[in-house]
Amino acid sequence: MVNQEEEIKKKHIAILGSTGSIGTQALEVIKSHADKFVVEVLTSNTNAELLIQQAIEFKPNAVVICDESKYKMVADALWNHDIKTYAGSAALEQVVEMNEIDIVLTALVGYAGLKPTLKAIEAKKAIALANKETLVVAGDIVTQLAAKNRVPLLPVDSEHSAIFQCLTGEFHNPIEKIYLTASGGPFRGWNAEKLASVTRAQALKHPNWEMGAKITIDSATLMNKGLEVIEAKWLFQLAPEQIDVIVHPQSIIHSIVQFTDGSMKAQMGLPDMKLPIQYALAYPERIPADFPRFNFLDYPQLTFEKADTETFLNLNLAYEAMKRGGNAACIINAANEITNRAFLEEKIGFLEIAEINSKCLESATFIEKPTLEDYMNSDEESRRLAANFVG
Numbered sequence: 224m225v226n227q228e229e230e231i232k233k234k235h236i237a238i239l240g241s242t243g244s245i246g247t248q249a250l251e252v253i254k255s256h257a258d259k260f261v262v263e264v265l266t267s268n269t270n271a272e273l274l275i276q277q278a279i280e281f282k283p284n285a286v287v288i289c290d291e292s293k294y295k296m297v298a299d300a301l302w303n304h305d306i307k308t309y310a311g312s313a314a315l316e317q318v319v320e321m322n323e324i325d326i327v328l329t330a331l332v333g334y335a336g337l338k339p340t341l342k343a344i345e346a347k348k349a350i351a352l353a354n355k356e357t358l359v360v361a362g363d364i365v366t367q368l369a370a371k372n373r374v375p376l377l378p379v380d381s382e383h384s385a386i387f388q389c390l391t392g393e394f395h396n397p398i399e400k401i402y403l404t405a406s407g408g409p410f411r412g413w414n415a416e417k418l419a420s421v422t423r424a425q426a427l428k429h430p431n432w433e434m435g436a437k438i439t440i441d442s443a444t445l446m447n448k449g450l451e452v453i454e455a456k457w458l459f460q461l462a463p464e465q466i467d468v469i470v471h472p473q474s475i476i477h478s479i480v481q482f483t484d485g486s487m488k489a490q491m492g493l494p495d496m497k498l499p500i501q502y503a504l505a506y507p508e509r510i511p512a513d514f515p516r517f518n519f520l521d522y523p524q525l526t527f528e529k530a531d532t533e534t535f536l537n538l539n540l541a542y543e544a545m546k547r548g549g550n551a552a553c554i555i556n557a558a559n560e561i562t563n564r565a566f567l568e569e570k571i572g573f574l575e576i577a578e579i580n581s582k583c584l585e586s587a588t589f590i591e592k593p594t595l596e597d598y599m600n601s602d603e604e605s606r607r608l609a610a611n612f613v614g
């Protein structure tokens with residue numbers, strides 16, 4: 224019989240996007256610390272097969288399949304497993320409110336993360352935040368709501384986890400600046416002429432990380448770093464001038480904080496997302512893990528270089544959106560979700576991603592102080608514009 228006290232002491236976790244790269248790695252972490260974590264909710268967009276397998280193995284309280292046409296398949300497979308089964312995106316906003324949940328891991332991709340994250344914050348659940356687009360789109364509303372509800376936003380993104388780890392014990396010490404490290408992606412050093420004809424398959428080969436398709440393409444165009452700059456602004460309440468990007472092709476140093484006395488703290492380790500995922504779930508504890516250890520002799524050189532923002536236009540576009548404020552970041556995020564997908568569907572070339580994103584920033588309606596509804600309308604408007612430019 225399960226010892227009820229032991230079960231209560233465990234952290235009860237909802238994973239939104241459990242079938243993706245972050246979601247599946249989170250389940251590995253949870254499995255190897257079954258004494259500390261228990262799964263309450265699992266969700267996927269369309270991948271019913273994997274969701275069913277995960278549900279049977281981890282026995283959550285509830286699952287959500289966003290694609291309603293797959294509901295019957297999931298419900299039929301789980302009917303005798305004592306697991307509540309829901310369908311549709313709106314169900315994500317309801318399951319995060321379940322009493323049993325302590326932490327919501329936002330491992331779903333894109334703008335779809337915004338509304339369930341806001342609901343989870345309102346329900347006072349701690350947020351382990353992988354879904355960077357949530358902060359890019361509406362960082363002001365999300366961080367204010369989290370502060371009001373005294374809800375921690377625990378970064379999962381490797382760079383932001385690195386900064387967060389460097390800030391442990393330093394919360395009263397002002398930050399002079401931070402350096403977000405960037406791998407440079409698969410096309411580091413390439414010129415525009417070569418980039419014009421790169422294929423989807425080439426862009427999907429990240430040099431250091433295995434990730435979902437959307438973020439892998441964003442890494443290749445440097446939009447990922449642009450989104451991360453904006454994510455950092457909101458997570459650590461920094462001014463644009465305090466955030467710098469440095470290309471570090473080995474992805475060993477995950478990011479750096481520089482304090483006002485000039486001292487710099489960096490967090491390093493082999494590129495493995497299980498570490499930041501585990502850090503966020505176990506926070507404030509560090510718990511053991513047998514992830515492979517870094518060996519200095521395998522990396523006799525850790526190198527650094529300037530990002531090529533003249534060829535990879537998305538990074539400066541994100542800085543520009545951050546400086547403009549208002550709904551500008553929401554506009555480029557929406558445009559980028561359309562152009563990223565259009566490139567994956569081979570409808571546009573690699574260089575057109577940034578070109579169209581930039582046109583959307585210039586042509587969409589700017590709103591200086593957007594409400595949540597404004598963000599939703601702005602997301603729609605920018606998607607429409609981008610789709611037109613894609614043709």
Ligand SMILES: NC(=O)C1=CN([C@@H]2O[C@H](COP(=O)(O)OP(=O)(O)OC[C@H]3O[C@@H](n4cnc5c(N)ncnc54)[C@H](OP(=O)(O)O)[C@@H]3O)[C@@H](O)[C@H]2O)C=CC1
Pocket residue numbers: 239240241242243244245246266267268269270271289312329330331332333335353354355356379380381432433434435436437438496
């Ligand atoms: N992968 C990584 O190493 C890192 C990822 N991140 C961030 O974490 C987030 C997740 O990335 P990643 O795991 O790579 O992405 P994946 O594409 O691998 O997984 C996305 C997950 O979200 C689900 N999903 C996709 N679209 C929707 C939608 N519209 N509504 C609801 N659920 C949806 C998918 O379901 P289905 O399987 O059914 O499609 C899947 O479970 C992103 O915001 C990314 O930027 C940050 C740092 C590192």
Ligand SMILES: CC(=O)[C@@H](O)[C@H](O)COP(=O)(O)O
Pocket residue numbers: 380381382404405406407408432438441442443447448496
């Ligand atoms: C693992 C992670 O956090 C990714 O966001 C990663 O940083 C992508 O690599 P790039 O530095 O190439 O964008």
Ligand SMILES: [Mn+2]
Pocket residue numbers: 380381382451
């Ligand atoms: Mn990252």
